[in-house]
Amino acid sequence: MHAYRSHTCGELRKADVGEEVRLSGWMHRARDHGGLLFIDLRDHYGLTQCVIEPDNSLFADLERLRAESVITVTGKVVARSSETVNPELPTGEVEIRIEAFELQSAADELPLPVFGELEYPEETRLRYRYLDLRRDRIHKNIVLRSKIITSIRRRMVEQDFTEYQTPILTASSPEGARDFLVPSRMHPGKFYALPQAPQQFKQLIMVAGFDRYFQIAPCFRDEDARADRSPGEFYQLDMEMSFVTQEDVFNAIEPVLRGVFDEFKGDRHVPEGAFARIPYAESMRKYGSDKPDLRNPIEMSDVSETFRGSGFKVFAGILEKDTKAEVWAIPAPTGGSRAFCDRMNSWAQKEGQPGLGYIFFRDGDGAGPVAKNIGPERTAALRDALGLKDGDAVFFAAGLPKDFREFAGRARNVIGAELGLCEKDVFKFCWIVDFPMYEFDEKLDRVDFSHNPFSMPQGGMDALENEDPLGILAYQYDIVCNGVELSSGAIRNHRPEIMYKAFEIAGYSHEDVDREFSGMINAFKFGAPPHGGIAPGIDRIVMLLAGEENLREVTMFPMNQQAEDLMMSAPSAVESHHLRELFLRLVPPPKADAPKAE
Secondary structure, three states, X not given: XXXXXXXXXOOOOHHHOOOEEEEEEEEEEEEEEOOEEEEEXXXXXXXXXXXXXXXXXXXXXXXXXXXXXXXXXXXXXXXXXXXXXXXXXXXXXXXXXXXXXXXXXXXXXXXXXXXXXXXXXXXXXXXXXXXXXXXXXXXXXHHHHHXXXXXXXXXXXXXXXEEOOOOOOEOOOOOOOEOOEEEOOOOOOOEEEOOOOOHHHHHHHHHOOOOOEEEEEEEEEEOOOEOOEOOEEEEEEEEEEEOOOHHHHHXXXXXXXXXXXHHOOOOOEOOOOXXXXXXXXXXXXXXXXXXXXOOOOOOOEEOHHHHOOOOOHHHXXXXXXXXXXXXXXXXXXXXXXXXXXXXHHHHHHHOOOOOOEEEEEEXXXXXXXXXXXXXXXXXXXXXXXXXXXXXXXXXXXXXXXXXXXXXXXXXXXXXXXXXXXXXXXXXXXXXXXXXXXXXXXXXXXXXXXXXXXOEOEOOHHHHHHHOOHHHOEEOEEEEEEOOEEEEEEEEEOOOHHHHHHHHHHOOOXXXXXXXXXXXXXXXXXXXXXXXXXXXXXXXXXHXXXXXXXXXXXXXXXXXXXXXXXXXXXXXXXXXXXXXXXXXXXXXXXXXXXXXXXX
């Protein structure tokens, strides 16, 4: 028999009764029932109940061991009595009568119990991550992550994509988030950067004549943490294709995402048909967001004409003062009570807003201050236009849409959640398309890129030369699932003359482009195919399929919110001789109370 195991702890079944077996694993839990000592033995594959009687000479030694000690047990498989069968456990019809055991490693007192799923502080969980990873839920999440990545790879290969690896040590880029810099010992005073994404490399792969590239790519960005964004590093399904239109990219990636979500959806479902295509401007107007959660049926609309010249002086005055001002309606089916309206008004005030105007409908009429001031005719017309009825309500946001639309979108989300309007157990995808190429940066008082500077403008050179930059759209797109942005992508600007012009509009000179993007712009001068791609985030895909709300729950060794690895004590100070080798000297940060230079 093998020194450690003849079977795993998830393998034995009733057909194995009578066999002598050997198992190794962690003591998940020990229970003393009427003199018998029951030990749940756990390994990567599952859990098996083992039992030893008090007259066994090994009993006292086993009883003294702490939970999570690693042991090897040898014994016979016996059937459990009908009343002790555990139907929720694959091995629940059998148990092992312990005849021998060997202690492989004794556990100290645990800082974090493995049995059970109680919540513990983030600091404890991350400092003892190896213990946290033993817990059933997160252990399953990490296994799920591996299976999802395997499925993605298989589906990409089946679509004739080929995986290539791109460099980790590369050049710093002036675009996007902050780089992580790596000092060069061989080139004093110069630095590599860890790639924020393989963006330029994957485009150069297309220029080199390859086609249909993909990679499960590690990416590094020095940015703050959020629930759906890990600090430091993350992984994405990076892909690029040559001689394609935007629709070709959609047709390539939709089957991969649909297939993966269908495979791992469990009791949830993915609606049939192509993913919805929603122009950016429409998404911002209807949902107040470019990553809408389509499980929420609420759609906002412009109802400015209802209030223009009305007796509700607040909104009428806003509309009169600025021709760009609007009033948006946020319907609230079943929300027609003063109590709910007052709750939403209080929520708005906590969000830093003066409040939310509202009308609720009962007995065929509108109620509340807004309805009273605009009168029954306008109220009835508004109700009919929005398809509302008794028992419903509608809320309003007013001003310049660019100033209030994100707040209105959050209000839509809160209303949908509070009233139970959102669909459950479904994954709803959509493409957000037709992003504006440029936006006006009020701080810098100039036109700047709004999304991705390497995207092809719709209309090409003609649009750049003859249209208002703020009206030019780009072949840029995002894919969104349940309100989570999985990825941005684009059809790339592969023509040097168009790229120079696009950057010129954003304030970059010809020399700036040659200096900052020399690798790419030079390559394009030797013949570049039309190409495009996208890079869905692996971590966010796994988070959605695992039903988690934080990437920490689907990442094996995440950092904390301050970008620290508590388990490995990173980042850490280095010895002075390492700094000398790299020709570096530490400069202490300025003290908060230090006097400012004149």
